[in-house]
Amino acid sequence: MSYQFFVTTGGICAGRRDAVGTVFPATMSRLLQVPLGLLLLAAGCGREAVYATTFAPDFSPPHHVVSVLGVYKDGQMSSEAWDAIAARVSRSLGAASCEAAYSRSATSPNEALWSAVDEYTLANGPTDDLLAKIAPAALGDLVLVVIVAGKLPTPKKIKIQDEKQNRQAAGNLGPQGGTGGPGGGAGLTRNHGPMFRPPAPPPEVDQLDLSASLFSVPKAASVALVALKYSGESVDDAIAGFTAKLASALPGATCTGWNWEAKIDPEAIR
Numbered sequence: 001m002s003y004q005f006f007v008t009t010g011g012i013c014a015g016r017r018d019a020v021g022t023v024f025p026a027t028m029s030r031l032l033q034v035p036l037g038l039l040l041l042a043a044g045c046g047r048e049a050v051y052a053t054t055f056a057p058d059f060s061p062p063h064h065v066v067s068v069l070g071v072y073k074d075g076q077m078s079s080e081a082w083d084a085i086a087a088r089v090s091r092s093l094g095a096a097s098c099e100a101a102y103s104r105s106a107t108s109p110n111e112a113l114w115s116a117v118d119e120y121t122l123a124n125g126p127t128d129d130l131l132a133k134i135a136p137a138a139l140g141d142l143v144l145v146v147i148v149a150g151k152l153p154t155p156k157k158i159k160i161q162d163e164k165q166n167r168q169a170a171g172n173l174g175p176q177g178g179t180g181g182p183g184g185g186a187g188l189t190r191n192h193g194p195m196f197r198p199p200a201p202p203p204e205v206d207q208l209d210l211s212a213s214l215f216s217v218p219k220a221a222s223v224a225l226v227a228l229k230y231s232g233e234s235v236d237d238a239i240a241g242f243t244a245k246l247a248s249a250l251p252g253a254t255c256t257g258w259n260w261e262a263k264i265d266p267e268a269i270r
Contacts, residue, residue, distance in 0.1 A: 063252040093246075133264065152207070
């Protein structure tokens with residue numbers, strides 16, 4: 001048994017929905033650990049918004065009830081990130097407001113649980129193993145985690161980059177342009193005494209990656225992924241397009257909350 005994923009791109013490729021790859025069952029639960037750029041590589045259209053939708057073969061998209069866990073942003077869970085997109089995600093699930101379970105409020109009755117979730121996701125991300133341990137508290141048949149990574153460039157950043165490129169073109173390298181002095185080159189990966197310098201940071205990619213991972217409570221496995229790689233200029237446009245794609249991927253969906261009388265042991269998560 002295998003999973004097919006589909007890509008839809010904007011612009012010239014609008015409306016195209018091609019099967020571009022196969023994902024095997026052992027891999028489906030690890031999709032969140034794969035860089036979104038690799039998942040979307042086969043789209044090949046070079047547009048500013050590229051969408052990919054993945055379904056398990058035995059998953060029927062219409063008419064599901066969804067419990068929202070929250071947002072995993074830049075390597076950690078974030079209640080603030082959920083607040084920023086909650087209204088639009090809620091509307092995509094047919095509701096005025098959906099409750100996200102994750103909250104790091106000091107008054108949260110589940111503070112110990114979310115502390116354990118933080119420790120786990122910082123090390124591993126929101127895996128199927130984690131969701132299976134939290135799922136007994138979900139009132140819906142699906143658990144949603146929204147994943148956010150990257151950011152769009154600011155005008156100031158673009159200007160700085162252009163100035164740097166101009167200096168390099170003129171042969172005037174900045175302090176990070178050489179290969180022999182401290183701070184230059186790719187850096188070393190271990191201490192070499194006085195010559196030690198930390199590895200150079202990875203190059204920044206000016207794009208926003210958004211994805212919605214859907215975990216089936218009865219199947220105890222991930223069954224769908226809706227993803228966007230966006231390199232345009234408007235975060236608002238990116239969120240609007242992403243939530244519209246989520247709504248079309250789950251027609252007739254609605255959201256519900258959580259039952260915390262179903263005790264979840266934080267120590268079982270750590």
